[in-house]
Amino acid sequence: MGCFEISARSGRARRGRLRTAHGMVETPVFMPVGTRGTVKAMTPREMAEDLDSEIILGNTYHLFLKPGLEIMEAAGGLHKFSGWNRAILTDSGGFQVFSLAPLRKITPDGVKFASHIDGTRFFLGPVESMKIQRILGSDIAMAFDECTPFPATRKQAEKSLEMTLRWERMSFEQEAAPGQLKFGIVQGSVYPDLRLYSAAELAKLDFDGYSIGGLSVGEPEEVMFDMIDAATPGMPEEKPRYLMGVGTPYQIVEAVARGIDMFDCVMPTRLGRHGSAFTGADTIPVKAGRYAADFGPMDPECDCYACRNFSRAYIRHLFNVGEILGVRLVTWHNIHYFLTLMRKIRKAIETDRFEEFRRDFSALAGKNTLLQ
Numbered sequence: 001m002g003c004f005e006i007s008a009r010s011g012r013a014r015r016g017r018l019r020t021a022h023g024m025v026e027t028p029v030f031m032p033v034g035t036r037g038t039v040k041a042m043t044p045r046e047m048a049e050d051l052d053s054e055i056i057l058g059n060t061y062h063l064f065l066k067p068g069l070e071i072m073e074a075a076g077g078l079h080k081f082s083g084w085n086r087a088i089l090t091d092s093g094g095f096q097v098f099s100l101a102p103l104r105k106i107t108p109d110g111v112k113f114a115s116h117i118d119g120t121r122f123f124l125g126p127v128e129s130m131k132i133q134r135i136l137g138s139d140i141a142m143a144f145d146e147c148t149p150f151p152a153t154r155k156q157a158e159k160s161l162e163m164t165l166r167w168e169r170m171s172f173e174q175e176a177a178p179g180q181l182k183f184g185i186v187q188g189s190v191y192p193d194l195r196l197y198s199a200a201e202l203a204k205l206d207f208d209g210y211s212i213g214g215l216s217v218g219e220p221e222e223v224m225f226d227m228i229d230a231a232t233p234g235m236p237e238e239k240p241r242y243l244m245g246v247g248t249p250y251q252i253v254e255a256v257a258r259g260i261d262m263f264d265c266v267m268p269t270r271l272g273r274h275g276s277a278f279t280g281a282d283t284i285p286v287k288a289g290r291y292a293a294d295f296g297p298m299d300p301e302c303d304c305y306a307c308r309n310f311s312r313a314y315i316r317h318l319f320n321v322g323e324i325l326g327v328r329l330v331t332w333h334n335i336h337y338f339l340t341l342m343r344k345i346r347k348a349i350e351t352d353r354f355e356e357f358r359r360d361f362s363a364l365a366g367k368n369t370l371l372q
Contacts, residue, residue: 003181004208005017009349010351010354013349014259024054026346027240030264034088035057036062036063036066038082039269040269044083047335051336056086057089058088060093061093065117069132072135073135079137088136088138092130094185095244110127126167126168140208140209141180142182150214151190157190157191165202183210184211190219190223190226192226195212195227210236210242211243211244211262215227224251225254225255241261241262243262246263247265253362256345256349269334271330272335275287278338280302287315291313292317302337302340310329
């Protein structure tokens with residue numbers, strides 16, 4: 001039996017369960033980002049017990065630099081080190097090949113980096129990345145790839161894809177931690193035939209799951225959706241599908257409609273740190289002065305801890321005086337918003353009413369640019 005089971009469908013949307021070494025993950029799922037071993041401003045207990053997040057992300061590149069492999073290995077892996085006993089997916093470091101372009105040089109076997117922290121030089125390739133993820137002990141290890149920049153000419157995209165496929169084949173061959181799943185990453189920039197080719201080639205390797213990378217890097221939203229449509233026919237139907245680094249609530253709903261099962265994005269925590277709260281009908285800058293005497297909750301329809309117990313006025317006050325609790329409360333609420341959205345999506349698929357849900361949400365998002 002595989003690690004993934006589909007229990008219901010509604011159009012192309014899929015309702016499934018992903019079995020990991022640290023528990024079952026209900027899909028479609030949103031995975032909060034914990035780049036350096038923590039979801040910013042939140043404790044593991046709050047994430048697991050209060051918000052019921054079944055899986056979070058860690059980042060291979062950043063954890064390799066700090067605290068480093070020696071400490072991580074001595075700690076017994078990322079779960080024990082961070083106090084998180086549910087599932088973890090680790091990115092391979094491939095995104096940093098894109099985001100830290102001025103600090104790296106690509107070679108056939110991997111990437112020479114200069115640390116963004118102190119300039120220390122080190123090498124990261126598929127062999128090194130999979131070793132790091134094996135020591136981290138994540139439940140899902142991502143293959144090492146290059147996140148192709150946008151824009152890219154076809155020639156550039158072809159060269160990048162050829163290298164990425166080589167790296168991913170090498171990643172597939174590496175030893176994994178006990179129970180660790182491996183996901184391949186479809187690349188190909190904005191060229192539909194390259195996306196389909198990438199998916200078909202990776203399918204030959206029989207990864208445990210398949211992701212779509214290299215999107216949400218500056219291309220128009222319509223192009224992103226087109227690339228999902230181009231890639232999914234080549235991705236195995238019985239394996240989980242993960243859209244990396246996406247996205248807004250509207251983009252998540254639209255990607256679910258195209259057969260995607262897994263998502264991650266820094267948006268809930270990043271906007272939380274800047275005082276913006278997602279609500280059912282709007283996204284409000286709760287730290288703004290107009291909420292100074294507003295004693296209602298951030299979202300009257302929300303039942304999260306922050307909305308049940310604190311007013312917009314109080315949270316605005318916390319931001320105004322620089323108290324960290326303000327950041328924590330808005331972050332808590334935003335993560336709750338995204339996880340609740342996924343529960344609603346799963347319910348809509350189970351009852352075969354997803355298209356109705358999608359239509360209603362699209363109308364709502366059309367009135368709110370941050371939901372888009």
